[in-house]
Amino acid sequence: xxxxxxxxxLQTSKNLLAFSAGGDSTALLFLLLQNNISFDxxxxxxxxxxxxxxxxxxxxxxxxxxxFTCNVYQAQKITNNFEATARKIRYDFFESLIQKYHYDTxxxxxxxxxRFEWMLMQFCKGAGCVELAGMREKTQRNGYVxxxxxxxxxxxxxxxxxxxxxxxxFEDASNLDEKYTRNIFRHNYTNPLLQKxxxxxxxxxxxxxxxxxxxxxxxxxxxxxxxxxxxxxPTRRNDIYHIDKYLKSINHLMSGxxxxxxxxxxxxxxxxxxxxxxxxxxxxxxxxxxxKDMPKKFKEKMRCLHVEPKLRGYLATDPEAVEFLSLxxx
Numbered sequence: 001x002x003x004x005x006x007x008x009x010l011q012t013s014k015n016l017l018a019f020s021a022g023g024d025s026t027a028l029l030f031l032l033l034q035n036n037i038s039f040d041x042x043x044x045x046x047x048x049x050x051x052x053x054x055x056x057x058x059x060x061x062x063x064x065x066x067x068f069t070c071n072v073y074q075a076q077k078i079t080n081n082f083e084a085t086a087r088k089i090r091y092d093f094f095e096s097l098i099q100k101y102h103y104d105t106x107x108x109x110x111x112x113x114x115r116f117e118w119m120l121m122q123f124c125k126g127a128g129c130v131e132l133a134g135m136r137e138k139t140q141r142n143g144y145v146x147x148x149x150x151x152x153x154x155x156x157x158x159x160x161x162x163x164x165x166x167x168x169x170f171e172d173a174s175n176l177d178e179k180y181t182r183n184i185f186r187h188n189y190t191n192p193l194l195q196k197x198x199x200x201x202x203x204x205x206x207x208x209x210x211x212x213x214x215x216x217x218x219x220x221x222x223x224x225x226x227x228x229x230x231x232x233x234p235t236r237r238n239d240i241y242h243i244d245k246y247l248k249s250i251n252h253l254m255s256g257x258x259x260x261x262x263x264x265x266x267x268x269x270x271x272x273x274x275x276x277x278x279x280x281x282x283x284x285x286x287x288x289x290x291x292k293d294m295p296k297k298f299k300e301k302m303r304c305l306h307v308e309p310k311l312r313g314y315l316a317t318d319p320e321a322v323e324f325l326s327l328x329x330x
Contacts, residue, residue, distance in 0.1 A: 006149045015032075026162065041068065071097055084253075111155055112194065115134055142250055221242075224324045226314070279329065282328065
C-alpha cells in the first residue's frame with residue numbers, strides 16, 4: 001500500500017507520526033511497522049470525549065508493545081473555533097517535538113478521500129488549479145518535511161487492511177456530525193463518488209499534480225531571523241502561491257479574502273499577525289509589529305530604502321534584517 005519510493009525515503013529518515021487511534025492513523029502505524037520503518041508517535045487529548053482517554057491508553061500500549069516513543073499532549077479546553085484552534089494546538093505540539101528531538105519528517109494519515117473532500121470544498125468557495133490540487137504528498141515546512149504517504153489510498157482500502165489484519169482502532173463520533181462542513185461534503189458527495197469512481201479520481205489527481213508542477217515557477221527563499229524574502233516571479237498569482245506556502249509552513253492559513261487583497265495591493269497585513277509586502281524585485285514577509293518611537297536615524301534609513309511602513313515596526317527590532325535589506329535593496 002505504501003509506494004516503493006516512500007518506503008525507501010522513510011526507512012532512512014527520523015519520523016514522527018501524528019496519531020489519533022482512528023482508522024487512518026492506525027492503518028498507517030501498522031503499515032510503517034510492516035515495512036520496517038522506524039518512527040515515534042504524537043497524540044493529543046482535547047478532553048472533549050470520554051473515549052479520548054481510551055485512545056491515549058491504546059497509543060501508549062502500542063508504543064510499549066512495538067518499542068517506539070509515545071508523546072502525549074493534554075490540551076486546554078477549547079471554547080470557540082474548535083477546528084482552527086485544534087489544528088494550531090496539534091502543529092505547535094508536533095513542531096515542538098520536531099525541534100526538540102530533531103525529526104526529519106512529520107507523517108500524517110491523510111488519504112484520497114481527505115484530498116477529494118478538500119478539492120470539492122475549495123471548488124465551491126472559488127479556487128484555481130493549484131488550490132484544487134490541494135494536499136501534496138510531500139511539503140517542505142519550517143525545518144522538516146510534512147509527508148502524507150496515503151494520499152493515493154481510499155478510506156475503504158484502509159478499513160479493509162485493518163479488518164483483514166484484525167487491528168483495533170477507534171471511531172470518532174465527531175466524524176458523523178454534520179455541523180462541520182467537511183462532514184457534509186464527506187457523507188453526501190465525496191464518499192458516494194469515491195465508491196463509484198475511485199480509480200478515475202486517482203488518475204485525475206495524478207494529472208493535476210503534473211500540471212501544477214508546470215504551472216508553478218519556483219523561487220528561492222531566504223530567511224534572516226523572522227524576515228522571509230523571495231524574488232518575485234513573472235505573475236502575481238504565482239507569487240501568492242509562494243506566500244501562501246510559506247505562511248502554511250509557519251502554521252498560518254491565508255483566507256480567500258486575503259489572497260484577493262494581495263492580488264490588487266502590494267502590501268497587506270495578514271491575519272493581524274504578518275505583514276506581506278512587495279518591494280522592488282522581492283517579496284518580504286515578517287511579523288506585524290506596530291511602529292512606535294523609532295529613532296530619527298532609523299526612520300531616515302527606512303525612507304531611503306523605500307521600506308513599506310507596515311514592515312518598519314518589525315525591522316526596528318531586528319538590526320540583522322535591516323542590514324540584510326540594506327544590501328539587498330541598494
